Structure formats: C-alpha cells, structure tokens
Amino acid sequence: MIPDKKTQIVIVGGGAAGLELARKLGARYGRKRHDIILIDRNRTHIWKPLLHEVATGSLDASLDEVGYRSHCHRWGYRYLYGTLQGIDRAARRVHVAPVFDPKGREVVSAHSVRYDYLVLAYGSVTNDFGTPGVADNCLFLDSRAQADSFRDQLLDHCLRVSRAMSADPASDARVRIAIVGGGATGVELAAELYNAADALGYYGLEVFDRQRLDVTLLEAGPRILPALPDRLADAAREELEVLGVKVRADVAVTASTPQGMETKDGGFIPADLQVWAAGVKAAAIRDGLDGLELSRAGQVIVRPTLQSLADDRVFAMGDCASYTPQGADRPIPPRAQAAHQMADTVFANLGRLMADRPLKTFVYKDHGSLVSLSRYSTVGSLMGKLVGGRMAVEGRLARFVYMSLYRMHLLAVHGKIRGPALILVSHINRFVRPRLKLH
Known part of the structure; x- marks a missing residue:
C-alpha cells in the first residue's frame, strides 16, 4: 500500500511574518501528514526593527537571534538554507539558487522544492531610487x-x-x-x-x-x-x-x-x-515570479484573502505583499504589526483552503506608530x-x-x-x- 503524499507548504522568508507562520503551522499540523518547509537565505532570524541597535552595538544579536535549525526541530517544520531564484506555478515548484562558501565553493547546488501551497514572505530591502553612488x-x-x-x-x-x-x-x-x-x-x-x-x-x-x-x-x-x-x-x-x-x-x-x-x-x-x-522595496527575484502581478515597488499584489491575483495556491504577506483595503487610497504600510497580522490571516486561510471552507478577509488594525x-x-x-x-x-x-x-x-x-x-x-x-x- 502506497502511503498518502504529505501536503507540502513552503514558506519563503523567515522574517517576522514567515517565522511566526512556520511555528504556527508546525505546531498545528506537525510532520505526520504535512511537510512545512521554511526557506531563508540566512541561518538565523533577528527582528528587523532592532537592527539599528545591532548596528551601534547596543544589542548583541548573538544573544537575541533565533537559529532556524533549532527552532524548526522544536516546532515541527523543516528549514532549508538558500535564496529564492524563481517559481514555476504550473509545476508547483520553487527554484532555489546554489549556495557557495566564502571561497566560492559550491555547498548546495541549485535545486527545486515541490509545494502544494506557497507563501511568499521574503521581505523588503532599502530602496535607493537609483540615486547615483x-x-x-x-x-x-x-x-x-x-x-x-x-x-x-x-x-x-x-x-x-x-x-x-x-x-x-x-x-x-x-x-x-x-x-x-x-x-x-x-x-x-x-x-x-x-x-x-x-x-x-x-x-x-x-x-x-x-x-x-x-x-x-x-x-x-x-x-x-x-x-x-x-x-x-x-x-x-x-x-x-x-x-x-x-x-x-x-x-x-x-x-x-x-x-x-x-x-x-x-x-x-x-x-x-x-x-x-x-524607503523600501520588495527584494528582487532573479528569475521572476512566473506571472504574479507586482506593484511599482515590486511587491506581490494580493486579494483580501492575501492570495495572489493569479494563483489561489500562492499567498504573500509582510513587506513583499501589496494590499490596498477597499476604500483606501494606498496600500498597507510595511510595518512589523502588519506582518504579524498577515501571518495570522494566512495561517487561518491555509487551514480553511485545505478543508475546502470559505476564506477569511484580512482586516488590518492600525495600532499606531512608536519611535x-x-x-x-x-x-x-x-490605536491608529x-x-x-x-x-x-x-x-x-x-x-x-x-x-x-x-x-x-x-x-x-x-x-x-x-x-x-x-x-x-x-x-x-x-x-x-x-x-x-x-x-
């Protein structure tokens, strides 16, 4: 008797949204019938709003960062070290770029990972707006x-x-x-x-x-x-x-x-x-996202359910997602609180999608800004x-x-x-x- 194939959920990006989602999915579904995979180009996670403290030495990132390998072992998901190179929506595969050591030797060759559901959460980078130098x-x-x-x-x-x-x-x-x-x-x-x-x-x-x-x-x-x-x-x-x-x-x-x-x-x-x-913009993906509709800042445009416009099985959240609520004149800003709330909605909607139930609409609650x-x-x-x-x-x-x-x-x-x-x-x-x- 051939065992049932596991439902494979791939999350690209281990920032605030991606890591929270991976933990929740791993804790809820475990490894028996599901294979939760987190792909990130770093080996550890540090909360991005704290990077200015790391930069001045006020915070020791070695004490506050989260190692993906130990975290995934504890919470029932898998971690793959690598950078997203592109996706193939027809084949439902994520292409991962090769990994090289500091001397240029290949550690992990280019490969692809199957998915049943894909969540893009690879974050943003600073936007220099093409300013010379x-x-x-x-x-x-x-x-x-x-x-x-x-x-x-x-x-x-x-x-x-x-x-x-x-x-x-x-x-x-x-x-x-x-x-x-x-x-x-x-x-x-x-x-x-x-x-x-x-x-x-x-x-x-x-x-x-x-x-x-x-x-x-x-x-x-x-x-x-x-x-x-x-x-x-x-x-x-x-x-x-x-x-x-x-x-x-x-x-x-x-x-x-x-x-x-x-x-x-x-x-x-x-x-x-x-x-x-x-300013920020979505990180560029070398081989593109296979026809997913992008905003001017390179973010994946999503529906109220946080699914991409072109593919029900592809979600996007956090800084790499662009969502404009009905009646609003601009997308939700790339903030940590938005990423956290999006992770909750994607977690709920993945469960609903797998159970063939109606999906939730993402409602952003602006709790304000602190500096x-x-x-x-x-x-x-x-309270926004x-x-x-x-x-x-x-x-x-x-x-x-x-x-x-x-x-x-x-x-x-x-x-x-x-x-x-x-x-x-x-x-x-x-x-x-x-x-x-x-x-």
Missing part, C-alpha cells in the same frame, strides 16, 4: 551582516578620532555620519549613536565622547516621522537636536560620493559614514484610526508599549512557555551583559 558608498540596515559591518566601521572611526585626540588634545577630529531618511529607522539610529558614544568611555576610549559625533539626518519631505502627528514629530526633532543631531528637512540627496553627499540645492555634506534609510530615541525618550501614537482618532504617548508609557511590541514577537515565535522565559532572560541580560558589543 548610493549602492557603492552608502551602508544599509537590511540584515544582520549589514548592521555588523556598520558597527565595525563605526568603532574604527571612533578609535581613529580617539587616537587623534590622545596625540593632540586640541585636535578637532570627529566622526561624521550622514543618515538619509527621516522615518523610524533613520531617527532611531541617530539617537542610538549617542547612546553608544556615551558608553564607549567605559571600554577604553576614555577621551572620546558624544561631542565628537557629527550626525546629520536628512529628509526629503517637509518633516521627519511623517507617520506621527505634527506635535510628536516636532518633539522627536527637538530631542534629536538636544542630543546634537543636525536635522535637515526638505533636503533631497542627488548623489553620494566617497567623501559625502550632494544635495539638490547644490550643497555638500561631508561624511565618514553614509547610511541610506529612505524609540534610545534610552532618552520614546514618542508615538496608539480606531475610536475616531489617535492617542499621543510619550515618555515611560510609550517606552513600555514599544518594548511590548518585541515581547509580543517573542511570544509569537517561541510560544507561551518558552517566550516568557526568554523575556525574563532579556531583563536579566540588561544588568549582566556589557552595555556595548564591541566585536
């Missing part, structure tokens, strides 16, 4: 590797300035950093840099302090943090300026050079480190457009809610037993581990 001269914060690279270069420049000051106390040496993008990532990174500078004195750079940081935050729009009410955006700007950040709105960058950034008004901003955090200015302050608005408006929050309440978002992610990824334990460990680590990761 940005790809060559700017740093991005899309992955842990990029965040680690930024931290290493930042520490090198801080050491250079510290040595210059030791040799000549009258030296005016500075670490010049230009950040393009006045959204949450750019603002949070600018503030976190000063937290890192304050801590460096504890780790051998006794003559270095925040006065040696020269941070410029550039925003092409009329103000920073456009997702927040004017009052809160103004409060964040004042806080940044108190720290020492030069906040410049209505300044468009036209080119990046090895020495700094050129602006539309003819100005030039010299910089030792240039960070581009202005952390490191340990100095937190500002934001809660619920109950007729927004509730502005600042200070300790805003900080508590901001940290609660990460705790919710830990619960969604690790479950109701292991999740609280990890939250407790994170509190303990605040007191026992170094203030900065310097290696």
Whole structure:
C-alpha cells in the first residue's frame, strides 16, 4: 500500500511574518501528514526593527537571534538554507539558487522544492531610487551582516578620532555620519549613536565622547516621522537636536560620493559614514515570479484573502505583499504589526483552503506608530484610526508599549512557555551583559 503524499507548504522568508507562520503551522499540523518547509537565505532570524541597535552595538544579536535549525526541530517544520531564484506555478515548484562558501565553493547546488501551497514572505530591502553612488558608498540596515559591518566601521572611526585626540588634545577630529531618511529607522539610529558614544568611555576610549559625533539626518519631505502627528514629530526633532543631531528637512540627496553627499540645492555634506534609510522595496527575484502581478515597488499584489491575483495556491504577506483595503487610497504600510497580522490571516486561510471552507478577509488594525530615541525618550501614537482618532504617548508609557511590541514577537515565535522565559532572560541580560558589543 502506497502511503498518502504529505501536503507540502513552503514558506519563503523567515522574517517576522514567515517565522511566526512556520511555528504556527508546525505546531498545528506537525510532520505526520504535512511537510512545512521554511526557506531563508540566512541561518538565523533577528527582528528587523532592532537592527539599528545591532548596528551601534547596543544589542548583541548573538544573544537575541533565533537559529532556524533549532527552532524548526522544536516546532515541527523543516528549514532549508538558500535564496529564492524563481517559481514555476504550473509545476508547483520553487527554484532555489546554489549556495557557495566564502571561497566560492559550491555547498548546495541549485535545486527545486515541490509545494502544494506557497507563501511568499521574503521581505523588503532599502530602496535607493537609483540615486547615483548610493549602492557603492552608502551602508544599509537590511540584515544582520549589514548592521555588523556598520558597527565595525563605526568603532574604527571612533578609535581613529580617539587616537587623534590622545596625540593632540586640541585636535578637532570627529566622526561624521550622514543618515538619509527621516522615518523610524533613520531617527532611531541617530539617537542610538549617542547612546553608544556615551558608553564607549567605559571600554577604553576614555577621551572620546558624544561631542565628537557629527550626525546629520536628512529628509526629503517637509518633516521627519511623517507617520506621527505634527506635535510628536516636532518633539522627536527637538530631542534629536538636544542630543546634537543636525536635522535637515526638505533636503533631497542627488548623489553620494566617497567623501559625502550632494544635495539638490547644490550643497555638500561631508561624511565618514553614509547610511541610506529612505524607503523600501520588495527584494528582487532573479528569475521572476512566473506571472504574479507586482506593484511599482515590486511587491506581490494580493486579494483580501492575501492570495495572489493569479494563483489561489500562492499567498504573500509582510513587506513583499501589496494590499490596498477597499476604500483606501494606498496600500498597507510595511510595518512589523502588519506582518504579524498577515501571518495570522494566512495561517487561518491555509487551514480553511485545505478543508475546502470559505476564506477569511484580512482586516488590518492600525495600532499606531512608536519611535524609540534610545534610552532618552520614546514618542508615538496608539490605536491608529480606531475610536475616531489617535492617542499621543510619550515618555515611560510609550517606552513600555514599544518594548511590548518585541515581547509580543517573542511570544509569537517561541510560544507561551518558552517566550516568557526568554523575556525574563532579556531583563536579566540588561544588568549582566556589557552595555556595548564591541566585536
């Protein structure tokens, strides 16, 4: 007697949405009649909103990241290391690019994976809008590797300035950093840099302090943090300026050079480190997505059920999905809360689709926006457009809610037993581990 073939569900992308979905599917269906497969180009997961802390050394990603192999063993799914190359919808196969080691030797050859249902959750990358020189001269914060690279270069420049000051106390040496993008990532990174500078004195750079940081935050729009009410955006700007950040709105960058950034008004901003955090787009798939309809930003356009327009068996969620609710004038923004909510809907709809039941419509609940200015302050608005408006929050309440978002992610990824334990460990680590990761 030939055993029944397992129902194979393939998830491409182990970010917030993909990893949460893999855990829920594995916990619900297990390995007996289902084969849940997660494909990701990284070996570990780190919550993307925390990358600015990894970049400054305020967070040790080695302690907070999730290893896919141990996680899949615990939760009943399989993990494949690789990058999506393309899909074949007629054959229902996902093509995975070959994997090479640092010396260029092939570790895993190109191969394909069968699917009965496919979920695309491969996320987004920073959009440089084709600005000349940005790809060559700017740093991005899309992955842990990029965040680690930024931290290493930042520490090198801080050491250079510290040595210059030791040799000549009258030296005016500075670490010049230009950040393009006045959204949450750019603002949070600018503030976190000063937290890192304050801590460096504890780790051998006794003559270095925040006065040696020269941070410029550039925003092409009329103000920073456009997702927040004017009052809160103004409060964040004042806080940044108190720290020492030069906040410049209505300044468009036209080119990046090895020495700094050129602006539309003819100005030039010299910089030792240039960070581009202005806008996102879906990651490009080398061989395409076999006719799936894409938005201008390269996202997969989905129906209210989060299924692709062209194929009922292909779902998309998170930053790589574009969904515009009925009556709305723009798609749902690429936020962590949207990814979390989409994962819940896709989980429910996969079960309904396999049981031949009507699918649920995705309803996005905007819980507002929060921006952390490191340990100095937190500002934001809660409840989005619920109950007729927004509730502005600042200070300790805003900080508590901001940290609660990460705790919710830990619960969604690790479950109701292991999740609280990890939250407790994170509190303990605040007191026992170094203030900065310097290696």
